[in-house]
Amino acid sequence: MQKLLLLGDEAIAQGALDAGLSGIYAYPGTPSTEITEFVQKSKFARENNIHCQWSSNEKTAMETALGMSYAGKRAMVCMKHVGLNVAADPFINSAITGANGGLIVVAADDPSMHSSQNEQDSRFFGKFALIPILEPSNQQEAYDMVHYGFDLSEKYLVPVLMRITTRMAHSRAGVVTREVRNQNEMHLPSDLQQFVLLPSIARKRYKKLLNNQPRFIEASENSPFNTYFDGSDKSMGLIVCGLAQNYLRENYPEGEIPHPVLKIGQYPLPRKLIEKMADVCDEILVIEDGYPLIEELIKGYLGRGLKVKGRLDGTIPREGELNPNIVAVALGLEDTCGLPVPDLMVSRPPSLCAGCPHIDSYNALQETLDILPEGRVFSDIGCYTLGALKPYEAINSCVDMGASITMAKGAADAGMIPSAAVIGDSTFTHSGMTGLLDAVHEKSPITVLILDNATTAMTGGQESHAAGRLEDICKGLGVEEEHVRVLRPLRKYHEENVRIIKEELAYHGVSVIIPRRECIVTIDKRMREKFKKKKA
Amino acid sequence: MKKDIILAGVGGQGILSIAAVIGYAALEEGMYLKQSEVHGMSQRGGDVMSxxxxxxxxxxxxxxxxxxxxxxxxxxxxxxxRYLPYLSNEGWLISASKPLENIPNYPEIEVVLDAIRGIPHHIILDADVMAKDAGSAKASNIVVLGAASLFLGMEFSKLEAAVNYIFNGKGEDIVNLNLRALRAGKEFVDHNQE
Known part of the structure; x- marks a missing residue:
């Protein structure tokens, strides 16, 4: 037993290592990245041969983890909330096949959109898949829930979803660890057809999943993570989940909360505990980060016209992450505030680093915009998305991983010719390749710029699966060799780069231009490490 | 003893190092700690707080x-x-004076400093110059921590030990640089606050 100071993400990773993990699978995505990175840096993981390399995307990660579970070992797959959209197909179907070795899917939601394009609530995905969900309220629980989650998964032979939020992922606190458990021995499912989702078999598997629902509810009712605290003031009962519990307690510094409180850490909802609260309280206030999931559910399923307050009736704002002040206002307690922000304040958005290769790529691209219909450019998700802001204002879309290429194709289909897409190397191998194949198949007049900085930069410089393979991938997909062009995005080659982009925009077919120069941040990191080694 | 601290800066300026030093010292004191950090997009030169x-x-x-x-x-x-709404009536604001102008509409620096001077309890210090005197401008974050040390309710030696621990992996030179920076920040406040 040891006390460690860990981020929520790190607590999950440490929990997995101590609970007999055999492999972690993920594609980097804020705020989930540090879970996998922690395992990658772990000496224990190296010594025990725990798999921890990055996957190409969340779908391949989910499927690979399912394969490890098939082989009887414990696997974890981690992603940001929108990554679960990418992995949705194997995720939903893994609930039908069921698991063999313990399988935990961690989805990190981003309420308030600190680093994301939406604030979707992954609990809906868990409910949709009909599997148990765990939601920690602090780092210790995050650690403990991994052990518990693997047991739950192996008891019911079902994947378990663990839902966290940015604030949970990136907040640090003390965690007491427990004894390390061995990895599972390889053991294959005894039923040869368990994972064969042919309709006739899938119907049986689905029935089994449905039949397990009452057991999942019972497990929630007896879960150590679902707790009912009585309170004398029954005019209102409080249901809290995740960090909401902490914000609630912050508002009662003396420790005594006057109302009954039901703290939820495991789903499906513990029906008996909610009925217990509904029996004695006049109304219920639900305080939850994300969408009003609990609020909607208890309004419906109790079927007794209970008064429920929360995000839907405006007691709590409909969007954005919770904080102690929002909870205070919802409870009718005094709001607090310090000094006002002076009028001189201006915003300071993130920006491309000085010396970033994307700057040279955008400078060259901008000189060719007059060739493009109204100068419009489709783009994607990565550091280069910052090219949408001043001073570049060079791109006009950022939707989901890989969408730049396919949107450019669709726009070309509609007559926007030529059509240009800007995508990063890692985003391209994540989800851009299949779209490029569509364009090649129809010889669409699009020009794709794959900005190759040799890393997954936005999330902190993880290795890119595109490294050393980009030209071969493009040619292999059928892009003509003479229309795969490699540039050096440096100021001294500016004129030449502009000329090449213009040439390819003029070509009525698929072109790929690869401006290639390593990310300035990863060079810096690499050089420092080299220098350190030399010194040592 | 309980201290609630907002750490503020621009991505890459080292506020997480300040947090790591205070955090280590607090744990050594047997204190509880919670620290919420910013990772991801904002770290690319945007505003960050912890x-x-x-x-x-x-x-x-x-x-x-x-x-x-x-x-x-x-x-x-x-x-x-940016984070004044968090500050309590009795709270202190400690800030480095050198602006990081990576935005085109950065206000006049004198107007910014005057706004800080208008806050009841404040300390402004030229941490950049003091860090250079200590050996490198990169240690200006630790100079600011040194200035804040008097308000942390901890013995200064505990912070020195924490600096030693946190920077140990980077070699003796870096540890000593940061120790000089920490002391320079503290001495500035010792000499200027009555």
Missing amino acids: NLRISHEEIASDLIPFGKADLIIAVEPLESL
């Missing part, structure tokens, strides 16, 4: 309520003002 809470009692919330922070420690003057 909520750091240390206490001998258990801590409930990961976030500090508005109007309850004992300290704002800022490594950049404009950023020091």
Whole structure:
């Protein structure tokens, strides 16, 4: 037993290592990245041969983890909330096949959109898949829930979803660890057809999943993570989940909360505990980060016209992450505030680093915009998305991983010719390749710029699966060799780069231009490490 | 003892190193700690902040309520003002004076500094110059921490030990640089505050 100071993400990773993990699978995505990175840096993981390399995307990660579970070992797959959209197909179907070795899917939601394009609530995905969900309220629980989650998964032979939020992922606190458990021995499912989702078999598997629902509810009712605290003031009962519990307690510094409180850490909802609260309280206030999931559910399923307050009736704002002040206002307690922000304040958005290769790529691209219909450019998700802001204002879309290429194709289909897409190397191998194949198949007049900085930069410089393979991938997909062009995005080659982009925009077919120069941040990191080694 | 601290700066300025030093010292004191950090997009030159809470009692919330922070420690003057709604009436604002002008509409620096001077309890120090005197401008974050050290309710030697521990992996030179930076910040306040 040891006390460690860990981020929520790190607590999950440490929990997995101590609970007999055999492999972690993920594609980097804020705020989930540090879970996998922690395992990658772990000496224990190296010594025990725990798999921890990055996957190409969340779908391949989910499927690979399912394969490890098939082989009887414990696997974890981690992603940001929108990554679960990418992995949705194997995720939903893994609930039908069921698991063999313990399988935990961690989805990190981003309420308030600190680093994301939406604030979707992954609990809906868990409910949709009909599997148990765990939601920690602090780092210790995050650690403990991994052990518990693997047991739950192996008891019911079902994947378990663990839902966290940015604030949970990136907040640090003390965690007491427990004894390390061995990895599972390889053991294959005894039923040869368990994972064969042919309709006739899938119907049986689905029935089994449905039949397990009452057991999942019972497990929630007896879960150590679902707790009912009585309170004398029954005019209102409080249901809290995740960090909401902490914000609630912050508002009662003396420790005594006057109302009954039901703290939820495991789903499906513990029906008996909610009925217990509904029996004695006049109304219920639900305080939850994300969408009003609990609020909607208890309004419906109790079927007794209970008064429920929360995000839907405006007691709590409909969007954005919770904080102690929002909870205070919802409870009718005094709001607090310090000094006002002076009028001189201006915003300071993130920006491309000085010396970033994307700057040279955008400078060259901008000189060719007059060739493009109204100068419009489709783009994607990565550091280069910052090219949408001043001073570049060079791109006009950022939707989901890989969408730049396919949107450019669709726009070309509609007559926007030529059509240009800007995508990063890692985003391209994540989800851009299949779209490029569509364009090649129809010889669409699009020009794709794959900005190759040799890393997954936005999330902190993880290795890119595109490294050393980009030209071969493009040619292999059928892009003509003479229309795969490699540039050096440096100021001294500016004129030449502009000329090449213009040439390819003029070509009525698929072109790929690869401006290639390593990310300035990863060079810096690499050089420092080299220098350190030399010194040592 | 309980201290609620907002750390503010621009991505890459080293506010997480300040948090790591205070955090280590607090844990050595047997205190509880909660620290909420910013990772991801904002680290690319955007505004970043961290909520750091240390206490001998258990801590409930990961976030500090508005109007309850004992300290704002800022490594950049404009950023020091961004989080004023968190500062309590008795709270102190400690900020480095050198602006980081990576935006086209950065306000006049004198106007920014005047706004800081208008706050009841404040300390402005030229951490950049003091860090250079200590050996490198990169240690200006630790100079600011040194200036804040008097308000942390901890013995200074505990912070020195924490600097030793946190920078140990980077070699003796870096440890000594940061120790000089920490002391320079403290001495500035010793000489200028009565």
